[in-house]
Amino acid sequence: MGSVRLLATGRAACLLIALSRLTGGSCQGALDRYPPAAWTVPAFVDNFDLTNSATFDQRVLSYSGWWRRGGPILLYLGNEGPIETFYNFTGAVFEHAEALGALAVFVEHRYYGQSQPGGFRLRGKQDLRGLTVEQAMADYAWFVPALKRRFRCGPAECPVITFGGSYGGMLVAWFRQKYPQLTVGGIAAGAPVDFYPGGQAQAAFWNATLHTFTSFGTPGCAE
Template sequence: MYACLCLVFLFFTSIAEATYYPPGGFHHLSSLRQIKKSSSKSKPELPFETRYFPQNLDHFSFKPESYKVFHQKYLINGSFWRKGGPIFVYTGNEGDIDWFASNTGFMSDIAPKFKALLVFIEHRFYGESTPLGKKSPKTAETLGYLNSQQALADYAILIRSLKQNLSSEASPVVVFGGSYGGMLAAWFRLKYPHITIGALASSAPILHFDNIVPLTSFYDAISQDFKDASVNCVKVIKRSWEELEAVSTMKTGLPELSKKFRTCKGLQSIYSARDWLMSAFVYTAMVNYATAANFMAPLPAYPVEQMCKIVDGFPRGSSNLDRAFAAASLYYNYSGSKKCFEMEQPTDDHGLDGWGWQACTEMVMPMSISNQSMFPPYDNDYEAFQDQCMGRYGVKPRPHWITTEFGGKRIETVLKRFGSNIIFSNGMQDPWSRGGVLKNISSSIVALVTKKGAHHADLRAATKDDPEWLKEQRMQEVTIIEQWITQYYKDLREEE
């Protein structure tokens, strides 16, 4: 869930269940509480004008209710733009668009060079773009219009209208996105090639569907990140789950655990503590940036290494669970200002509620955890997942829909024949990279892969402390985008 993936957890586990959907990915994306408590509720100061576009509720039918209008939020910055110049559009993810805009400085960094107009469009049903009101019940009747196809149509209609209103219909449009937004950017280029000339899809796991990649790949990648930092660190975290289970079997287990984990309120379930730990390790691996950042939470540079230093710094004989808790506290309390931790009080400061519906309908990204992982083993249980979706929303997931609608199987052969102008960028320290496109498909559908990159690190604003490999990656992206735009204007002149 840029999450975000930017990625937000939807965790369907019953408190009493021992089998669970592991946190870390889109289809479970557990406790909203984990992320949001570590983020400021204040809106970032952004150099954008906020606007609202009247959007139809349903683009794919002609029933009277389809014409209900909602106001879709978008941000715009024309400081660098000249009429006829390119338009850079961010295809919004599962959350408040201000959050994504404040963490996508790359577009603002390169806008002066291209004299580009910047537009960030909020995804329907997230942030302020709520077609049926924020207080509407979260049921199939109200959420039935929340899906990626409707969102892409929203973007297409808004972009066309904007260009017309600006009297700049010949302006080339390049779409950008990270995580789920990156998936949308790639799919937008494939579905609406007449509207955008190219897409930069960063950390876009478009192959994480329908068993295209191994089900254990996400958690295997996280374990490898921690192993690269410290083999001992992985061993300690792996052993901590048994200690956690042992504490829970004690008569006073939950009160003892609440005290050990400094919870604000007494824990009702061992699984709350387990999810809290797992979420910290998952998100830290995702945002293992080379510089200090404040995306999911305020963290230092290379936070995985810092976590493992905490683990390895304990004296011999220390409890594995104590070490794991101390490491996780880096994620939740790097500033050291928190006196206690909320583990069972969900909050949603970034308007992320809604991913549960998408995960239960089209965004079915199955995952398992191998015995070799540092996390508790887990075998994907689709039947249980389906039952939970039926219980929560009254709908069954459609696990094959995304690959039917957008493709994914044999992607190299398929896209080589008809696709063009897509950059798939991935950093191999990002666990989502295993579901991304990691090899060039053609001369114009290219994969930029970095060994140390984390979740859509290339889309973040440049800093003086950026490593050379990140600078080089961004330079490559700028060069490719420049080629797209140059060719577009050349073709336009030849048509005149």
């Protein structure tokens, strides 16, 4: 077996690595295949308190190996984890970046990895009041113009397309809805934006789950 493009995560990724080694092949994630530039941007600790100018360093990884100046930017909106993890295992971003001559950028979600706001404090411990969807999306809303300035994009250049999966996919959908002027589109994978109590999507999911436990579980399992 030749080179394996690693797109999976968790146990599936480990299985692919093991199979690759057994068959004498090579198995690398994007961190090895496309070594990123690592940098930070200042982000407001509280985007909605105009009296609070405190900032923290938000971590960013980027790869410009295929990019032509003025070309598109594929921006992965970080979700719940260190940004290196999503960079390493989100192969679709790099496949599209190569095909489009695009810049691949991954920005880390606040409170994860190295992007740690320090301005919220409660009884000597970190307060998680700043860990909200609204704050995260506001971070990204500030980030997009800063990203274009960094790479010297003109007003009509560097169209931004966002990517995300699961919670990150939900961020992509919501970001496109709330800040439509900042991007030209978004790819939201596995984004259950309507999965809330009382919703039809949630009811269908739990009905299917209950059926599984009733049919295949031990007596009383479904209860």
